[in-house]
Amino acid sequence: MTDILIDGYNVIKNNAMFQFLEVRSRAEARTLLIKQLRNKYLHSPDTIIVVFDGDRAKEQVSHEDHIRVIFSRYGETADSVIKRLAAEAHKAGRKVAMYSNDGEVRRAVTEAGGQVHTTGQLTKQLTSAPHDIALRSAHRQWVRRAYGIDPMYKGDDEPEPPRSHGKKKKKRRK
Secondary structure (H helix, E strand, C coil): CEEEEEEHHHHHHCCHHHHHHHHHCHHHHHHHHHHHHHHHCCCCCCEEEEEEEEEECCCEEEEECCEEEEEEECCCCHHHHHHHHHHHHHHCCCEEEEECCCHHHHHHHHHCCCEEECHHHHHHHHHCCCHHHHHHHHHHHHHHHHCCCCCCCCCCCCCCCCCCCCCCCCCCCC
16 A cells, blocks of 8 residues: 655646636635546555645644545645655555655655655546556557548558557467
């Protein structure tokens, strides 16, 4: 199991879709981010923790399905909460993966033994099709081109058909 730490407002501020929503309502942008995370990690055994900057006297923690949402207390940044959670997870022997573009947080999580990723990598994961569907779609496109039934295909370069990354046994020659 891995603790996946997400710098919530950093993701929102670095993605055009979330920025558009944030202009209307910061709460809507947060809700969409949490909804997408819930859908992405629905069947994951990992612990998903989204941290936002808060303004209350105490740190607020809530759970939306299997996503833990933390708002830092007044005077404490989400960055410091993420650093603390990464250190706690490392001390407890759990793996840590963190999504943020903030250099200071990335350094602290790396020093605590965690993996760091950019917010762009997270949003790409959130908006991409599942792997099996992407492979099927690419195969269908290749078949349409091969049989000449794709009206958008010009035929200059014939691409190879998509292949799965699974290992296949080679047959022995006698």
